[in-house]
Amino acid sequence: MASQIISAFGAVITGVFACAIYYWLSDKLLQIILPVRSGDVRRISANLKTQAAIRPWLFLGPALLLMIVYLVYPVIATFILSFYDRSGGNFVGLANYKWAATDAQFRQSIFNNILWLAVVPAACTFFGLVIAVLTDRIWWGNIAKSLIFMPMAISFVGASVIWKFIYEYRGADGTQIGLLNAIVQFFGGDPQVWIAMPIWNNFFLMVILIWIQTGFAMVILSAALRGIPEETIEAAVIDGANGWQIFWKIMVPQIWGTIAVVWTTITILVLKVFDIVLTMTNGQWNTMVLANLMFDWMFRGGGDSGRSAIIALIIMAAVTPIMIWNIRQASEDRGGH
Amino acid sequence: MNAAINLRRIGLPRLIVHLSVLLICILWLIPTIGILVTSLREPGQIASSGWWTAFTGAAETSAARLGEPSTARQDGPNFVISGSVFDGSQEGAKKGAVRAFGTKVAAPTEFTAGNPADIGDGETLTVNEDGSYVYSKNAPFSDKRGKRVYLSIAQPASFTLDNYRTVLTSQGIGQAFVNSLTVAIPATIIPILISAFAAYALSWMHFPGRAIIIAVVVGLIVVPLQMSLIPLLKMYNEIGAFFGIASRSYVGIWLAHAAFGMPLAIYLLRNYIAGLPKEVIESARVDGASDFEIFVRIVLPLSFPALASFSIFQFLWTWNDLLVAMVFLGTGKDQLVLTGALNALLGSMGGKWEILTASAFITIIVPIIVFFALQRYLVRGLLAGSVKGG
Numbered sequence: 001m002a003s004q005i006i007s008a009f010g011a012v013i014t015g016v017f018a019c020a021i022y023y024w025l026s027d028k029l030l031q032i033i034l035p036v037r038s039g040d041v042r043r044i045s046a047n048l049k050t051q052a053a054i055r056p057w058l059f060l061g062p063a064l065l066l067m068i069v070y071l072v073y074p075v076i077a078t079f080i081l082s083f084y085d086r087s088g089g090n091f092v093g094l095a096n097y098k099w100a101a102t103d104a105q106f107r108q109s110i111f112n113n114i115l116w117l118a119v120v121p122a123a124c125t126f127f128g129l130v131i132a133v134l135t136d137r138i139w140w141g142n143i144a145k146s147l148i149f150m151p152m153a154i155s156f157v158g159a160s161v162i163w164k165f166i167y168e169y170r171g172a173d174g175t176q177i178g179l180l181n182a183i184v185q186f187f188g189g190d191p192q193v194w195i196a197m198p199i200w201n202n203f204f205l206m207v208i209l210i211w212i213q214t215g216f217a218m219v220i221l222s223a224a225l226r227g228i229p230e231e232t233i234e235a236a237v238i239d240g241a242n243g244w245q246i247f248w249k250i251m252v253p254q255i256w257g258t259i260a261v262v263w264t265t266i267t268i269l270v271l272k273v274f275d276i277v278l279t280m281t282n283g284q285w286n287t288m289v290l291a292n293l294m295f296d297w298m299f300r301g302g303g304d305s306g307r308s309a310i311i312a313l314i315i316m317a318a319v320t321p322i323m324i325w326n327i328r329q330a331s332e333d334r335g336g337h
Numbered sequence: 338m339n340a341a342i343n344l345r346r347i348g349l350p351r352l353i354v355h356l357s358v359l360l361i362c363i364l365w366l367i368p369t370i371g372i373l374v375t376s377l378r379e380p381g382q383i384a385s386s387g388w389w390t391a392f393t394g395a396a397e398t399s400a401a402r403l404g405e406p407s408t409a410r411q412d413g414p415n416f417v418i419s420g421s422v423f424d425g426s427q428e429g430a431k432k433g434a435v436r437a438f439g440t441k442v443a444a445p446t447e448f449t450a451g452n453p454a455d456i457g458d459g460e461t462l463t464v465n466e467d468g469s470y471v472y473s474k475n476a477p478f479s480d481k482r483g484k485r486v487y488l489s490i491a492q493p494a495s496f497t498l499d500n501y502r503t504v505l506t507s508q509g510i511g512q513a514f515v516n517s518l519t520v521a522i523p524a525t526i527i528p529i530l531i532s533a534f535a536a537y538a539l540s541w542m543h544f545p546g547r548a549i550i551i552a553v554v555v556g557l558i559v560v561p562l563q564m565s566l567i568p569l570l571k572m573y574n575e576i577g578a579f580f581g582i583a584s585r586s587y588v589g590i591w592l593a594h595a596a597f598g599m600p601l602a603i604y605l606l607r608n609y610i611a612g613l614p615k616e617v618i619e620s621a622r623v624d625g626a627s628d629f630e631i632f633v634r635i636v637l638p639l640s641f642p643a644l645a646s647f648s649i650f651q652f653l654w655t656w657n658d659l660l661v662a663m664v665f666l667g668t669g670k671d672q673l674v675l676t677g678a679l680n681a682l683l684g685s686m687g688g689k690w691e692i693l694t695a696s697a698f699i700t701i702i703v704p705i706i707v708f709f710a711l712q713r714y715l716v717r718g719l720l721a722g723s724v725k726g727g
Contacts, residue, residue, distance in 0.1 A: 011591065016527070052544075055538075055628055059534040066599050070599075078567055134357060144359075155659070161693050177690070279683055298570070313564075315561045
């Protein structure tokens with residue numbers, strides 16, 4: 001164990017050192033090959049120009065290489081693999097697409113994903129906004145925010161254990177040690193196996209993600225609320241608006257942009273939700289979602305790269321509109337020099 | 338004065354605000370407190386009572402046999418057996434104040450201690466808090482053996498660290514913790530330098546194609562990991578087979594994490610570095626400093642807040658990740674990171690909450706410490722990443 005930690009730190013030092021050496025050495029090499037300190041003036045200016053043309057690519061090189069190998073190439077390869085069979089060796093045309101159109105489990109996953117998309121971003125944004133407004137008004141608001149934000153640091157797997165314990169079921173006659181069943185029993189209800197109740201169990205899983213992500217929505221929306229110019233609110237006060245009207249008619253419209261950002265960020269996260277479903281139910285009791293189905297097909301019976309590629313493509317297709325919107329937004333307010 | 342304070346002057350009664358925020362905080366904290374408390378309780382108590390009773394002491398159910406009918410004495414029309422239930426307790430059962438008792442295993446709390454209970458067949462049983470009992474019948478006892486009763490015995494609140502000792506040594510959580518560190522630390526530090534150089538090039542250097550690269554980077558931020566997994570898994574297997582090495586290695590997962598975090602890192606750092614004062618960088622250029630020198634001496638130190646924000650993101654992401662680790666590091670027992678180990682325990686240790694809660698707490702404690710210690714930078718990074726159009 002100790003040797004493993006030492007080798008990890010060794011890797012850090014070697015990695016950082018190798019990076020530093022690369023950038024330093026490539027820069028030095030450029031200076032040596034294209035000298036600019038002495039010699040003919042025309043030569044120097046030509047060399048300076050060439051240097052300025054090459055240097056950005058030296059700086060960008062490693063980052064570009066990593067992104068091309070790990071992100072750009074795989075996106076293209078996944079697209080191509082969706083037309084091939086399970087081993088990726090034989091072209092099968094649209095067979096995988098046909099499979100996706102008729103497979104019951106695939107349809108189930110799409111349905112569940114839509115359910116998740118309809119509930120989780122809306123719930124997180126709503127709760128986040130309400131909590132942001134409330135905590136901005138009290139002196140211990142920052143402490144409260146910290147506590148609500150905290151689940152964001154917890155892994156999905158950890159959060160699943162935490163919530164599985166809340167949903168724990170111990171026979172109809174046993175002492176309920178799961179909080180939810182204990183509460184139900186306290187009010188005279190019958191304990192339930194919450195995560196095995198089709199349709200509703202989806203919502204019990206969604207609660208976990210809402211618990212984690214509301215803090216994120218709260219932090220971003222709270223910053224946006226603070227950025228609202230106070231004149232707009234003062235004017236509304238003078239006009240006799242009440243707190244409720246000010247919130248919905250003055251504050252919310254001014255932060256629509258931020259609400260959209262929060263909503264889309266959580267939407268992307270929801271599309272990729274994997275860990276929660278894997279650890280809570282592993283897709284049983286009709287809780288399968290796309291990311292899990294894809295993982296399943298990656299390894300099921302030795303793996304089927306064609307089918308799992310088509311599932312990945314569906315997730316990608318759902319993300320694409322947001323991606324285009326992001327690129328547009330970013331190129332609009334692009335700074336730089 | 339800001340908008341929020343302004344609203345306070347006119348807003349809802351403040352008490353309601355305080356109470357609702359308090360309620361929300363409690364709601365948000367209870368799940369985590371639940372596993373923390375449970376991880377510190379004894380296994381027997383965890384299984385027999387809710388964690389919320391841990392501080393008032395738990396009630397533990399045990400079985401006991403009353404005295405044999407041959408010890409009965411006649412008292413008027415009744416036959417009476419008496420003694421202490423603890424004399425006939427099952428082995429290893431704990432002693433304590435009896436709170437309730439019952440004659441069926443399903444209902445050990447049917448009757449309150451101290452009150453005579455009519456248990457049918459003309460039999461009456463009284464079990465007192467101290468364990469003494471009186472068992473009487475209006476006819477001779479016909480059973481051969483002593484009657485079985487079930488007791489709910491109060492146990493004082495007690496906490497233990499044994500669960501942690503167990504999971505760290507015998508459930509592989511200790512090894513997984515080291516594995517998680519081995520994955521997360523290099524996977525956090527390696528991409529920082531690479532992305533910082535790229536961000537500098539994208540904000541302060543002029544070259545054709547810059548705008549396109551920036552657009553592609555922004556686009557890549559949201560590309561789902563799922564798109565990368567299949568081709569990369571194939572590629573790793575081929576490289577492994579070609580060089581005759583293991584296809585799943587730490588180097589492989591470090592590079593994967595570094596690459597997956599790269600678009601966001603470049604985006605965050607570029608936003609920050611592009612906003613540095615132009616005069617500082619121009620004057621350094623005039624003084625004859627090369628881009629390399631400007632980057633190392635000026636840009637890197639000035640960008641500390643942005644670098645810190647990104648490292649926290651990346652650390653939380655790599656520490657909490659399950660998918661990348663499962664695909665690129667494997668699911669063998671000595672390759673599991675904490676999230677993977679916890680997932681495996683959920684499968685194999687189903688109802689053993691003392692194991693699960695202690696393991697879960699070990700898994701979440703490091704990110705929580707990082708979170709509370711460096712929250713400022715995390716929030717700054719979030720705002721830079723989302724409010725500005727990302």
